[in-house]
Amino acid sequence: MRIVVEDLSKRFGATQALRSVSLEIAPGKVHSLVGENGAGKSTLGKIVAGVYSPDSGKLLVDGQEVSFQSPFDSLKKSISLIAQEISLVPKRTVVENVYLGIEDATFSWVNRRKLKERFAELCETSGIFVPGDKLVAELKISEQQKVEILRALARDTKCIIMDEPTARLSAEESSKLLDVIRGLTKQGRSVVYVSHFLNEVLEISDQITIMRDGQLVRTSTPDQETHTSLVEAMTGKSFGSSFPSKQTSEIDEKPVLEVKNLYSRNRFADISMKVKAGEILVLTGLVGSGRSEVLRAIFGADKFDSGEVFLEGKKLNLTGPNEAIKAGIIMLSESRRDQGILALRSVRENISIPYLSHVSKLGLINRRKESDFSTKYTVETGVRAASNEVRISSLSGGNQQKALFARALAGNPKLLIADEPTRGVDVASKRAIYDLLASHSGKGMGILVVSSELDEVVGIAHRVLVMSAGKIVKELTGSEITESSVLAASFEGMDTLNGN
């Protein structure tokens, strides 16, 4: 089966996820998609699999134009997606999962023996063996992935899209998966392989498409590429946003925050760092490397197992975010919608909520005081809203984020933690947010940022810590901070850990 993508574009809110991308997926080949976080590779995969429908452009399957409204439609055309998250029914057996929805049934009575026979046959022809009677929950993740592949094959899939299939696998398991993929292509099936692991990509691919900022950089073959050439193409020059100049003169040697040997089981380990007054420290690394988890632990949002956190030299024993805010730490969380805004409430209420004691007496809120309080900070951060009385959810993403900055800055924190501060934000608001960060660090605030956007990391950081698989693997300062050095550090860490 040959899949052709022509001029595909897709926008999510303020983010242009794909800009007129064209490529061709040949039968019996492994076609890899690589790029930074947010480059558009997953979006492309999901459009081909019918999860999203494109805003414009064409999708052709064997020369015929198709328009998928759901994964069900793409499945009918023999295309299936194996998502990053396993989507099996854990408490059912492997056989039941593989044939879920396509059981041999007479009047809804599932014929178990026949299913088992078919399953044995499927294992034989595909060369993928998994014990059929076991519960999915009892299997290792790599085996669960095999079940997903078998499920795709049971539906006679001609093209399988795999999104980061090895992200949670050990080195040995990954190499087994690569063998399975080779087997699939021998049977004439094509595989779209979305991955961060460049060494794997170079090993398995017939074609590699490099993406950046929603655009296709180039499609080439592994013999034309190296680890370095891929990294360079993935970073390139970024579009749009520009940054305020970095001021280093204001950095005080005295740390605002000091973290010693922070450890949380299965999340991160050996985390030690300092954030100085007036400094912007950026924590980066691939998604899933444990960055957000570290921030949440420092903020008291999650518990950690051992280690110490000091604020201005004083040891903190936080039991929750409310105590962190009292102590002078404020965090802007990663997901604005799920963890940030109170969508049903007004801009005014969203900003004042942590500080209502300042504007109330005996628990009764003084509306006028509250309104003045909120307005002061919406003016400072440049929130654009019809009024502060409108629901915050009616604002654009950029203005919602500015409102959350207004909330954070209203507390005049000693340490400001911002997790992906410009995600889903338009270019103009991005610049406004960078300016806010720069001006407050200039006034002596310590700022700790998690960011996946390389241009942002390079543009705002005084110092960078790169995380990989729950550990800090590299520190970069001053002129060492370049897009390629940051990306190289992220991938080196990953590939070493993965044993490649």
Next chain:
Amino acid sequence: MVIEKMNSRILNRDVIRKFAIIWVTALVFVGLSATTHNFLTVTNLRNILDQQAFILIVAAFTTLVLISGGFDVSLGAIYVMGPIVAMRVEHATHSTGLMLLAASAVGLICGVFNGLVVAFGKINSFIATLASSFIFFGLGYVFSGQGILTISNFSERKLVTHRIFGITSATWMAVLAIAIVWILLDRTKYGRFVFAIGGNIEAARLAGIRVRQIQIITFALAGFGASFAGTLAAIRATSVQASDDLSVIFAVVAAIIVGGTSIAGGAGSIWRTVIGVFFIAFIVNGFNLNGIDPVFQRVIEGVVILLAVGADAFGGSSSD
């Protein structure tokens, strides 16, 4: 010009939708006034008002629970168990004041228990309070000795039946409860936090709200409301027993939801609860005046509630 016109049209539609329950209740009121003899009389309206006093008290505080994103099934059991303990105290002390104090204390204790289980046990509040309702219900039997408890001094009924400006003291207490909840929701820090945790509990926690504390206070207030209202109702009826009707919670929740407060939490208001209570009260009163068989009344009542809630769901979430 065109834009202005469009805006005003959108505004009108929003106003119609947002206040739909008011228009519908008004329609029912006018309809009954026109068609039903004896509906629009001072005596009848006064009766409706006085009959709703106890429901209104429970509903006012239960509104807090629903807005906070929780649910409390056990209020029905507290509504019966509270007065049993209160009555025991009255028998022992012959003091009306101590009886009401006991009623309040029992309600608060039961509510705090629910709150602790929900906040620290991380158990879904519907399940947690379903379980605790069995506990409270069982305790009611234990405390009552499985008998009927009667007030020792019938003049105590004055506490709830005494008329001020033609309206019973129980109704005045309901007005007070509504006012308290209105102030809590609209004017206090606590109220803001209730809306916040109901809307998005994680965002609220990260904004520094002590979520557990708010949950415990909310369940405690609801427990207090149910126990206190139950005791007032028992005083009016002069007696209470453990097998009394626990279904008051269903009437209360139905009224709150019909009023338009979201069961998903984060949105709602006390005026909606008040309108919801009267919407159902008018309908039931209309049935009675028209002599409709009580068996069918229940069926029609259920259908009406479904229609009201369904209309709200189809019209999009309108409450705030």
